[in-house]
Amino acid sequence: MGSVQIVTTILAAAITAVAVWLAVRAVMKMTAVIRLGQPAPERFGDKGARTKKMLVETAGHTRMLKWSVVGAAHWFVMVGFIVLSLLVLEAYFEVVSTGGGLPIIGHWTVFGLVTEWIGILGLVGILVLMAIRLRNRPGRAENRSRFTGSTMWQGYFVEWVVLLVLIFGFVIRGFKVATDHFEYPVWAAPLSHAVGSVLPNWEAGVSVAALIKIAISMTWLIVISLNVTMGVAWHRFLAFPNIYFKRDPEKPAGSGLGPLRPMTSEGKPLDFEEADPEKDQFGVAQVEQFTWKGLLDFSTCTECGRCQSQCPAWNTGKPLSPKLLVLSLRDHAYAKAPYLLAGGGKDLTGEEKATEAQLAHMDVLALAEADRPLIGTAEEGGVIDPDVLWSCTTCGACVEQCPVDIEHVDHIVDMRRYQVLIESSFPSEAGVMLRNLENKGNPWGAPQNTREDWTKGLGFEVPRVGEVDDFEYLFWVGCAGAFEDRAKKTTRAVATLLNEAGVKFAILGEGETCSGDPARRIGNEFVFQMLAQQNVETLNEAFEGREKSKRKIVATCPHCFNTLGNEYGQLGGEFEVVHHTQLLAHLVSAGKLTPVQPVDGGVTYHDPCYLGRHNRIFAAPREVLGSAIGDGRGGAASDSGAGRDSGLVEMPRNSERSFCCGAGGARMWMEEKIGKRINVDRVEEAMSTGAKTIAVGCPFCSTMLNDGVNGKGAGEDVEVVDVASVLLRSVKPEAPAGEPEVAPTAS
Ligand code: SF4
Ligand code: SF4
Secondary structure, eight states: OOHHHHHHHHHHHHHHHHHHHHHHHHHHHHHHHHTTSBOOGGGGSOHHHHHHHHHHHHHHOTTGGGSHHHHHHHHHHHHHHHHHHHHHHHHHHHHHOTTOOOTTGGGOHHHHHHHHHHHHHHHHHHHHHHHHHHHTOTTTSSSOOTTTTSOHHHHHHHHHHHHHHHHHHHHHHHHHHHTTOOOSOTTTOHHHHHHHTTSOOOTTHHHHHHHHHHHHHHHHHHHHHHOTTOHHHHHHHHHHHHHHTOSOTTSSSOTTSSSOOOOEETTEEOOTTTOOTTTSOOSOSSGGGSBHHHHHHHHHOOOOOHHHHHOHHHHTTOSOOHHHHHHHHHHHHHHHHHHHHTTOOBOTTSOBOSOHHHHTTOOHHHHHHHHSOSBOOTTTTOSBOHHHHHTOOOOOHHHHHOTTOOOHHHHHHHHHHHHHHTSOOSOTTHHHHHHHHHHHSSTTOOOGGGTTGGGTTSSSOOOBBTTBSOOSEEEEOOHHHHHOHHHHHHHHHHHHHHHHTTOOEEEOGGGOOOOSHHHHHHTOHHHHHHHHHHHHHHHHHHTTTOOGGGOEEEESOHHHHHIIIIIGGGGTOOOEEEEHHHHHHHHHHTTSSOOOSOOOSOEEEOOOTTTTTTTOOOHHHHHHHHHHHTSSOOOOOOOSSTTTTSSOOOOSSOGGGOOOOSOTTTGGGSOOOSSSOHHHHHHHHHHTTTOSEEEESOHHHHHHHHHHHHHTTOTTTOEEEEHHHHHHHHHOTTSOTTOOSSOOOOO
């Protein structure tokens, strides 16, 4: 070992020792913070499925490849990081000796070949990512950048470190070539040989370059260890457990989509017949009341802004950005952590848990952070502004897009639960809806005895459960379908089509109450459970003696569809629920409904969030529309994506990336006072296709888009209508879609 190697070895050892010590300290700190969260025992089941999903999602980059260029570039950088970590290890042998290399594999040509090409592709990948970040940097991008609010220096720092580490990998190899210590042939390591051809024959070059590479890598480790909230770097480690512990590892995408997480206290679902707000946690009022998985979510955020770029609230000028919400919760959790770790915190009655002695030497900043309300305005020092909390439509675009499986909607609803149940603090206009749900069993406050009015004048009998036993489908009409004039047309159209196809169905009539979706999404779990338990009881009675596969329900409202199919299981109600577009697609493909009159004028389809993104039903409504348009593409709905080119004029934002109508998350019952109206934004997009018909599959979308079209003064030219009504016009052109064939009699 020469004098240069002695110096490089000592320096490499010193900086590595400091970096490793700081990294161990940082990991212990992060683990301690994450462990402050509440238990989530359900995250430890399905180990096989979880492991498989984690490997498939990370190795295949299944989420990121939807953004193909970014995804491909990131894949090479990720693989480069993992594989080329071996080359950082090798650098420790190179600081000691010019000809040093990894034992055994370091002399293997295949290793040289693989690392060479991963290095080259990693270089290309990181340059692409750097260009994308620069092109989209806040203030330069034409639209609001997805990086707005991200900590930009951290992103630049991480990218430059990756770039320099890759470059110095080739410089080390170049010096080995120049000093004749390189074992791999030109065909296996062409770039290294090219670099070597321009470098001098300097024996110490290998060790000096290796020291620089180690210094850069360890500087990175030191910087991220001193910044435990630096998600852009830490996600390289945290993404793996965050994906592993996702809520539902079996879901193809967005594990936080579909059903909401039940309300839990100490890891157990709360039953309101026994729950006590002085003993049980009702929602989230303090950051440590999120589960440990919530705190892991916040720590893992990469600040990529994909969620923000798709969020309807953010895109229409509201203060909610799912990314900024997650970052606020993360920064608050880590700033408050010293106080919590010292034994501080409030019990459920609001009393301080720590003794004065425990808090005596507490950092004042941590104490000040602990005093901030989780939900509060800027004047109150709140972590999350109420306008942020109440702007969410629970559309799930953020969850769908997030590459590391953060479950934003669950966290938002958990915070709403506390505000509604304990503080009674929510947009006042929604109070009427909640009172109507409690007193009348529907959000409109309509009399229960008018639930069956839509059946009048149909020209055939609509059977009720109890009057008939041999029904195949229970037709869940829903409150909108029973009381709201436009939705009633859809209900009538579906009933007419089912009758036409000879499907045996029956309704609950006055036995039905609201599914509870608006109550649950606004955060009123108490009202949700009250309604849901009543419905589960009624439905279990209606299906008594039938196995699950024969407990079939068809629903026209995606919110009811989602709640009955995905959430009633949490309360003992197991049913096979289909959306009416799925059943209609099946009936068309089976030849039981035959469209005869093509619908013209151009049709575009708006994917309802709770049908599309939340439940991944994209193909069925398109197939029904395809058959009605007359392109001959109607057929069995697979929802695998087949049939998506059904002759429709698609909007730019469709299917998984569809844009919300603005009504979800109980926003239907709140005023939209900030920014542009979401429904207007969506209607403008729909109208830009030139289609004369905007087809929908949800009564709330129908209301919102109709209002949007009328607001633009285009009511005469463009019609918003349900898929079922479009099909009915084609199957029975003589009967106006959903209208009674004879005038209904007054009740
Ligand atoms: S659910 Fe939709 S509205 Fe709510 S934060 Fe996510 S993207 Fe925004
Ligand atoms: S998409 Fe996920 S990782 Fe990216 S900013 Fe949003 S929450 Fe963070």
